[in-house]
Amino acid sequence: xxxxxxxxxxxxxxxxxxxxxxxxxxxxxxxxxxxxxxxxxxxxxxxxxxxxxxxxxxxxxxxxxxxxxxxxxxxxxxxxxxxxxxxxxxxxxxxxxxxxxxxxxxxxxxxxxxxxxxxxxxxxxxxxxxxxxxxxxxxxxxxxxxxxxxxxxxxxxxxxxxxxxxxxxxxxxxxxxxxxxxxxxxxxxxxxxxxxxxxxxxxxxxxxxxxxxxxxxxxxxxxxxxxxxxxxxxxxxxxxxxxxxxxxxxxxxxxxxxxxxxxxxxxxxxxxxxxxxxxxxxxxxxxx
Numbered sequence: 001x002x003x004x005x006x007x008x009x010x011x012x013x014x015x016x017x018x019x020x021x022x023x024x025x026x027x028x029x030x031x032x033x034x035x036x037x038x039x040x041x042x043x044x045x046x047x048x049x050x051x052x053x054x055x056x057x058x059x060x061x062x063x064x065x066x067x068x069x070x071x072x073x074x075x076x077x078x079x080x081x082x083x084x085x086x087x088x089x090x091x092x093x094x095x096x097x098x099x100x101x102x103x104x105x106x107x108x109x110x111x112x113x114x115x116x117x118x119x120x121x122x123x124x125x126x127x128x129x130x131x132x133x134x135x136x137x138x139x140x141x142x143x144x145x146x147x148x149x150x151x152x153x154x155x156x157x158x159x160x161x162x163x164x165x166x167x168x169x170x171x172x173x174x175x176x177x178x179x180x181x182x183x184x185x186x187x188x189x190x191x192x193x194x195x196x197x198x199x200x201x202x203x204x205x206x207x208x209x210x211x212x213x214x215x216x217x218x219x220x221x222x223x224x225x226x227x228x229x230x231x232x233x234x235x236x237x238x239x240x241x242x243x244x245x246x247x248x249x250x251x252x253x254x255x256x257x258x259x260x261x262x263x264x265x266x267x268x269x270x271x272x273x274x275x276x277x278x279x280x281x282x283x284x285x286x287x288x
Contacts (some may be wrong), residue, residue, distance in 0.1 A: 006099070006110045006134050013117060014099075014128035014137040020083060021122040022097050025072025028061040029265045030054065031153040032209050032227065033220045034091040034146070038077075040217065041089035046210040053077065055159070057197040058209035059265045061091075070122075092146040093267070099134070101267070103154070108147075111136050112113035145220060150266050157262045159228055161277055163235050164200030165284075173248040174286040182278050183287040184253040188260050189274030196261040200254065207234055208258060 006012075030038075035058050039049035053076045065074030077085045084090055088132040092101070098118035100111045112118050119126045132140070168174050168181050188196065197205060211230055215223045239251050256277075260270045282288060 003102075003111050003113060004115070004222040005102075006112070008110070008135040009133050011131045011133050012137075013119065013126040013129065014134075015126060017123045017125045017129070018083065019117075019123065019125075020074070020078060020080075021068070021076060022094075023075050023078040023084065024065075024068045025063065025098070026068070026075075028063075028075065028091060028093045028162070029059055029267060030061065030091055031149060031262070031265050032058070033153065033217070033223050034212060036213075037089040037217055038086050038091070041086040047206075056193040057200070057205040057261075058239070059193050059197070059261060081121045092150055093145060095123050095143045095146060096138075096142040101150070103151075104217065110138075114207060136204050142191050144195060145218070146148075149220035149224065152221045153262065153266050154268070156224050156228045156231070157198055157259050157268070159272075160231060160255055160262065161259040163232075163239075164252045164259065165256065165277070165281060167239065167242075167248050167252035168281060168286055169284050171242070172196055173245055173252070174281070174284075176245055178249065179287050181249050181252050182281060182286055183280075184249070185256045185274050185278055186288075188253070189258050189271045190258075191270075193261060193264050196257050196264070199257045203256060204234075204254070207231060208262065 035050060035054070036046045038053075039046040042049055042053075044052075053062055054060060055062055060074045063073045065076055065078050066080060067069045067073050074080075075084075079085050084094070096110075098112055100113065102111050138144075164185070173181065188199070191199075200208070207230065211227050213223060213230070215225050215226050217223065235255065242248050242251055256274070260274060263270045263273055278288070
């Protein structure tokens with residue numbers, strides 16, 4: 001599919017018609033901070049929100065509401081003739097829509113998929129409304145804090161992958177000539193989130209998606225840093241006494257599964273990521 005890259009000053013029909021078209025039939029993925037923000041807005045625990053309103057351990061919003069005229073089901077947080085019931089804490093994916101956000105070499109680009117503007121079919125009325133620049137739209141949608149959260153979890157994702165690297169490269173596992181681990185990494189790069197969730201298991205999913213953190217939600221960077229420390233401590237406790245190659249292999253594969261699961265939640269391309277990580281590991285002596 002063609003990707004259209006935008007400049008911050010580009011003007012587009014970005015004034016929302018507020019008829020709920022984008023609240024039906026879409027995929028909305030979450031990072032852990034967003035999940036907790038939604039739970040707070042709903043005035044329930046993160047665990048309750050995850051179990052009631054998300055799929056696959058908390059990574060994706062459920063769309064099981066009433067169908068629209070196109071036969072597409074609504075997000076579970078959408079209320080007919082009202083709108084989003086958690087609008088103030090809606091995740092970045094909702095705030096950006098119909099735009100996407102792409103990071104390459106630390107450069108942020110805003111994009112949309114396809115040659116035609118995505119609202120052309122579902123909401124053609126937008127063309128009769130005032131056009132906004134990309135920058136004006138982002139400001140109006142108050143994306144800044146949510147973008148900071150996304151970037152902080154991008155760093156956390158890499159830190160988790162680094163644990164997988166350490167278990168492979170710094171323990172004697174790769175020096176043994178073992179080849180199963182990189183094969184496992186590659187296979188997981190093609191996994192759907194439900195498959196990754198099964199491989200991760202309930203205990204680690206809880207640590208990842210509903211961490212017990214009391215930090216200020218208005219500071220997602222600090223929140224993610226505390227979360228990172230919790231995960232690092234958990235990994236040290238679990239893996240400090242590993243001895244056999246099989247144990248090291250399983251631990252490395254688990255950490256990579258967690259990193260790739262989180263990658264899906266923050267909108268990264270898990271297949272491309274894992275291929276990059278495999279090449280990096282091979283350059284440091286790992287075998288496939």
